[in-house]
Amino acid sequence: MCSEPFTHHGNPEAYNDKLGFVAKLEEGVLSLLQPQRGERILDVGCGNGDLTAKMAAAGAIPTGIDLSDEMVRRARQKYPELHFQVENACHYRTDAPFDAVFSNAALHWIKDAAAVARSIWLALREEGRFVAEFAGSGNVAVLTAAIKEELEAHGYAWEGRSPWYFPTIGEYTSLLEQIGFRVTLAQHFDRPTPLKGDAGLRSWLDGFADYFFPDVTSTDKVLIYRAIEAKVKPHLVQGGQWTVDTSRLRIVAIKKTA
Numbered sequence: 703m704c705s706e707p708f709t710h711h712g713n714p715e716a717y718n719d720k721l722g723f724v725a726k727l728e729e730g731v732l733s734l735l736q737p738q739r740g741e742r743i744l745d746v747g748c749g750n751g752d753l754t755a756k757m758a759a760a761g762a763i764p765t766g767i768d769l770s771d772e773m774v775r776r777a778r779q780k781y782p783e784l785h786f787q788v789e790n791a792c793h794y795r796t797d798a799p800f801d802a803v804f805s806n807a808a809l810h811w812i813k814d815a816a817a818v819a820r821s822i823w824l825a826l827r828e829e830g831r832f833v834a835e836f837a838g839s840g841n842v843a844v845l846t847a848a849i850k851e852e853l854e855a856h857g858y859a860w861e862g863r864s865p866w867y868f869p870t871i872g873e874y875t876s877l878l879e880q881i882g883f884r885v886t887l888a889q890h891f892d893r894p895t896p897l898k899g900d901a902g903l904r905s906w907l908d909g910f911a912d913y914f915f916p917d918v919t920s921t922d923k924v925l926i927y928r929a930i931e932a933k934v935k936p937h938l939v940q941g942g943q944w945t946v947d948t949s950r951l952r953i954v955a956i957k958k959t960a
Contacts, residue, residue, distance in 0.1 A: 747808020751777030
């Protein structure tokens with residue numbers, strides 16, 4: 703599935719501030735990239751362009767791509783001096799190879815990981831580097847298990863509801879190696895993320911309702927939300943604070959010389 707859903711790119715402020723899915727700790731993965739003056743860098747899933755702009759501030763020449771017209775519009779409005787394009791990462795091609803490809807908090811939205819990895823490979827020059835961080839195996843596992851159980855308990859099928867791709871470290875590094883990358887760094891780590899706002903978990907559930915509950919009646923939704931909260935509260939409330947069980951993969955890989 704070569705698409706990135708609306709929730710991620712359509713309203714990034716709500717996504718970051720209310721849903722707690724993208725922790726504001728992107729400086730770590732950007733430091734792994736170490737953008738250099740004059741380097742051409744492709745930012746896959748650039749969103750509103752904030753990280754693309756940081757690459758430019760370091761002297762690099764970045765190009766940001768995103769599937770969302772709205773996000774590219776926002777990025778162009780915010781950083782009119784930079785280059786942003788509406789592109790599908792599964793099919794992206796370029797005649798001028800990049801020195802590096804970067805992606806933060808986007809690849810878990812694209813289920814056809816092989817197509818994206820192939821696009822990244824083709825976009826890089828030989829010995830070019832790929833640096834990424836995205837959600838990995840175990841991400842929001844407590845929450846999604848409870849959602850699945852409660853949906854099925856109320857007569858709703860689970861199949862086809864999850865919009866995400868959460869690979870293990872072995873799955874993703876093997877995929878890259880099969881394409882021809884040399885993986886030089888692979889980390890899989892937990893990053894519990896506090897939820898903001900008084901609504902807590904209900905805001906998170908509402909934020910992903912278009913995926914998990916589109917066919918659920920309003921009466922059933924109230925019951926399901928209540929049951930999910932009760933089920934996950936012992937695991938996700940710490941000192942009175944709702945905290946999402948997020949997990950991340952960090953990858954650095956080099957396009958080997960043929």
